[in-house]
Amino acid sequence: MSEHKSDSFRDMNIKEKMATIVGITLLIILVVGFVLGFYFFGLVGVFQLLGVQYKSIWSLIVFVVSFFILGVIVELFSKAIFKVSVRNITGKIKVFIIQFFFEGMSNWLVLFTVDEFMKSIALSLKTEIIIALLLAVLEIVFDDKKDKAANID
Secondary structure, X not given: OOOOOOOOHHHOOHHHHHHHHHHHHHHHHHHHHHHHHHHHHHHHHHHHHHOOEEOOHHHHHXXXXXXXXXXXXXXXXXXXHXXXXXXXXXXXXHHHHHHHHHHHHHHHHHHHHHHHHXXXXXXXXXXXXXXXXXXXXXXXXXXXXXXXXXXXX
16 A cells, blocks of 8 residues: 655655745735725726726826725724624514615725825816725625635535
8 A cells, every 4th residue: 555645734844845835925916916906897887878088008007006905904804894784673674774885885985085195197076986885895705605605504
């Protein structure tokens, strides 16, 4: 019989450790790149539909990356406040309205903040609200599917 090989990271030699670290790092870069690409092409499409003007593709890339990073930070707080707010509320419609409000406001806050700091992209208030509400709907739909999949397991 073959010898049982331990898969513990501690028992690996230096080459195996380096290969594991490089592999995990590349996987993380790939996943983050995919998510940023999804945000980038989604916002480019929405910007095209709404007629948003931007100076260069690089300013759009900086906008999307800034929106993503600030959005993750703001979403941590808004999700926590949302969970506390709906703890004692019954009724799916009420919870949906509150979730839509929190998602829309947090998305608008992030869009407004990034837009104010970037002079190469100018969003009107109407455009910011439309994009924030669209993103809120998409986040609720995808969160709902994720929650249903988690309840099945």
